[in-house]
Each structure stands twice: as C-alpha cells, then as structure tokens.
Amino acid sequence: MLITIITFIIILSILILAHEIGHFFVAKKMGMKIEEFGLGYPPRVYGVKKGGVVYSLNLIPFGGFVKILGEENEDKAKEDPRSFQNRPWSARALTISAGVLMNFALAVVLLSIGFNIGIPAILDEKVLAETSTRIKNKEVIISYVNKGSPAEKVGLQVRDTIIAIDGEKANNISEIIEKIKERQGAEISLEIKRRKTNLTKKITPRTDPPEGEGALGVGLAKIGIVSYPWYLALWKGAEATFFTFLAILTGFWQLIKGVFIPQAVPLEVAGPVGIAVLTGRAIDQGWIYVLQLTAILSINLGIINFFPIPALDGGRFFFLLLEKIRKGKKVNVNLETLAHQVGFYALIILLAFVTFRDIFKWKEKFWNAIERIVGG
Incomplete structure (x- = not known):
C-alpha cells in the first residue's frame, strides 16, 4: 500500500508540475514578472532568488505553483509593465492556456514512450495490418x-x-x-x-x-x-491522446446529461481516493499501465482545468473572453476576484464530497490500508 501512496503522490506531482511549468515558461516568454516558482506547496522549506525569481522548495509534496505579478490583481502591480494585467490580451490568453496545453503535451510524450517500448493493445485487424507493428x-x-x-x-x-x-x-x-x-x-x-x-x-x-x-x-x-519505431510511436502517441481527449469529453457530456435528464446514466467521478485505488490496480498490472494511467489523468486534468469555472484556468480565460467581447473593457476587478474566491471554495466542497463518497465506496480497501500504514 505504501508503494501505491508514493506512486500516487509522484503521479499527481508530475501532472501539476507539468501544468505549472507550462505557465512559467510562457509567462516568462511573454515578458511577465515571475515572483516565485515553487516545488510543492507552502510552508516554504528553502528558497533561493535568481534572476528576480524566488525558486522555492515547500513542505507539502504535491506538484508546484507559479506566482505571476498582477495575476491576483494586487495594487502593487498596477504600474508595473511586467504585471500580468498590463500585458497584451494575447499574452495573457497564452499564459493561461499554457498549463492545459502542457498537460496534453505530457500525455503525448508518455503515450509515445509507451508505444515505442511496448503498450498493451487489442489485436484487431487494423493493428495486425500495420507492417511496422x-x-x-x-x-x-x-x-x-x-x-x-x-x-x-x-x-x-x-x-x-x-x-x-x-x-x-x-x-x-x-x-x-x-x-x-x-x-x-x-x-x-x-x-x-x-x-x-x-x-x-x-x-x-x-x-x-x-x-x-x-x-x-x-x-x-x-x-x-x-x-512501433520511434517516428511512428510519436504519431501513435498524438493519435491516442486525441481520441482519449474525445472519449473523456464524451464522458463529461454524459455526466452532465445524467444530472438534467433522468433517463441518462451518469458516469462515475473519482476523487483522490478513487484515483489512488486505480493507481494501485495499475501497479498490480505493471509499470506500463501506470504510464498509461498517468497519460489519461494528464488529459483529464487539462480538460477539467479549462472548464469555464471561476478559480480554474478556464474561468480566468472566460473573463478574458468577456474583456475581448467588451472591446478591451475589463470586468470589474472586485467582481472577478469574488467569483474566483467563490469558485475556489465550491471546488473544495466538491472535492471533499467526492473524497468522502470514494471513502464510503472503497471503505474496506481504505480502512485496511490505513491499518497497514499505522500498524493497527
């Protein structure tokens, strides 16, 4: 069970870190001032300032974060041309989108590696007909x-x-x-x-x-x-990412239909506990299944993060679209900040609900795991 927990933390950290690296590099390229790039979440354990950026190592070992000047509409950033809010619309849109795009790119890389080394697949006529397989x-x-x-x-x-x-x-x-x-x-x-x-x-x-x-x-x-040979593996990785993207979108659509249309059967939604259980199952099957699971979760994270929900990248992008529609007139700063705060707490409540539901669903596995860890 300890291996499952460690693997789960590593997977989650890779996904979040890849997402934040996307924001980091594009923000820098767009001329924005990066105040901090952190590994893990505060409290800070260690930090060093280089090139005007604080690179920090933090206590909570999940992913990381990027703090961009002006992203939270701070007063101190209003006059700085490098502030997020003072950069052109296109620069802000690219910076917000970069994390999601990095999650998709990570999935392509992971699946390409899998297709090059060898990945489990159903041997249908299409696969058997490929001469390079x-x-x-x-x-x-x-x-x-x-x-x-x-x-x-x-x-x-x-x-x-x-x-x-x-x-x-x-x-x-x-x-x-x-x-x-x-x-x-x-x-x-x-x-x-x-x-x-x-x-x-x-x-x-x-x-x-x-x-x-x-x-x-x-x-x-x-x-x-x-x-497949490496050059075909790259194509296969991109193709698999695209079709997985479509499948997940279809799944979310079915989930939404299930909320409003009684006849539709909603799909399962897994929280951290459910994903940890899936991680354990993937470990049992072999490391290549862990690779596939990581790629699927990366695509999933990218899609969810771009939903137009305040506090997510999609919510921030939505306010940028409103600004574009209003011909450059920004949404009231206080209103946008409030929307993101409400969205954040709503997401925390949803996460708590899904987590408790997962614990109830997997209660036997969950409590057995806790007992093994604490020695009960």
Whole structure:
C-alpha cells in the first residue's frame, strides 16, 4: 500500500508540475514578472532568488505553483509593465492556456514512450495490418462478463487471461470457442491468470444461453504488447491522446446529461481516493499501465482545468473572453476576484464530497490500508 501512496503522490506531482511549468515558461516568454516558482506547496522549506525569481522548495509534496505579478490583481502591480494585467490580451490568453496545453503535451510524450517500448493493445485487424507493428506476449483475455452468467457466478473478471481448458492450452479465440462448444453441459476446468496469480475455476458452459450471449457468458479479446519505431510511436502517441481527449469529453457530456435528464446514466467521478485505488490496480498490472494511467489523468486534468469555472484556468480565460467581447473593457476587478474566491471554495466542497463518497465506496480497501500504514 505504501508503494501505491508514493506512486500516487509522484503521479499527481508530475501532472501539476507539468501544468505549472507550462505557465512559467510562457509567462516568462511573454515578458511577465515571475515572483516565485515553487516545488510543492507552502510552508516554504528553502528558497533561493535568481534572476528576480524566488525558486522555492515547500513542505507539502504535491506538484508546484507559479506566482505571476498582477495575476491576483494586487495594487502593487498596477504600474508595473511586467504585471500580468498590463500585458497584451494575447499574452495573457497564452499564459493561461499554457498549463492545459502542457498537460496534453505530457500525455503525448508518455503515450509515445509507451508505444515505442511496448503498450498493451487489442489485436484487431487494423493493428495486425500495420507492417511496422511489433507484437509480443499474445494472450486471450475476458473483455466483459454478462450478469447472471456462469462466468459471473464462479467469479471470472474482466482482464482475466485464459490459459487452458481442461489442461489443454488455449492460444486463440477460435480455439477457446471450439473447446467450450465441445464441452457444453459438462463441468470444465478453466485455468486463468489474474494479475500475477494463476487460478483454476470449475465452470459448466450453458447448452442454451440467452440470445446474444455465449455458453460461458463472457466476451473474449486477443491482446498483446504492441510497439512501433520511434517516428511512428510519436504519431501513435498524438493519435491516442486525441481520441482519449474525445472519449473523456464524451464522458463529461454524459455526466452532465445524467444530472438534467433522468433517463441518462451518469458516469462515475473519482476523487483522490478513487484515483489512488486505480493507481494501485495499475501497479498490480505493471509499470506500463501506470504510464498509461498517468497519460489519461494528464488529459483529464487539462480538460477539467479549462472548464469555464471561476478559480480554474478556464474561468480566468472566460473573463478574458468577456474583456475581448467588451472591446478591451475589463470586468470589474472586485467582481472577478469574488467569483474566483467563490469558485475556489465550491471546488473544495466538491472535492471533499467526492473524497468522502470514494471513502464510503472503497471503505474496506481504505480502512485496511490505513491499518497497514499505522500498524493497527
């Protein structure tokens, strides 16, 4: 569990730090005065001033922050031409957007590394048709389990790897289907691998399954470790980032529909506890899954941060758009500051709600982990 917590902190720190580095470099390039660039969050442990910027190391080990002169509408910044508020509209817009863009860029880099080294993928016709694809460690996994099926009753799970049926090795989907058909109505011994553990399940394939379901009540998919030359890996990383971006946006749309339309089924929202649980599962699967999870979370962070909610980058960008629409007339400083403060506290309340809900949902895992850490 300690490894999971440390990995979770490292992932979160990388995501936030990448975001803040984006703000830092673009703000500097746009001629803004950076007052402080901090690793972690205050209280400050150590700081050194170089080139007019305080570089600090802080006690709370989550990501970092960038303090730009005038970003919080301070009085002292009103006359300084390097103040955020005194820079051109385009410079401010680019600086605010830079953190989100850096999160997307980080996802491209991580996924490109994965595609170059080797990443788990479903071996569909498109993958198999690519001449530059390198594939190893082919295996057949369970892709879904039907409710009320023999598979569900004996505890088969999504991502279980099928190794053998009655001691006979199962190398591809057609072989598995054929072996199961031959044994319908009779109990079989199904050898599977779950994470790093081999298990044997006794199961009886149905002779007359419901329409659209198989004898066991599972879906099967062939997967393998797929890798590409570096120049193709870059393209694949960018492509995967784009499609993940679209998938997450679709998910958020479904979530919003679920709030206003009773017929729509809202998706799950995970807070820090939920993400920590996902991190633990990724660690169990292997470091390449941790890499993928980090990339997905980076895209997710970028999207959420650009929602037009006060206190987020998207909220700040929204006020910039209002300024543009009003032909350069800025929104009242006090009104904008109040909006960001209200937005900040609303986000804290939402985070607390999601965290407590996650603790309730994962209460057994959560309290077991606490007991292991404190030695109870």
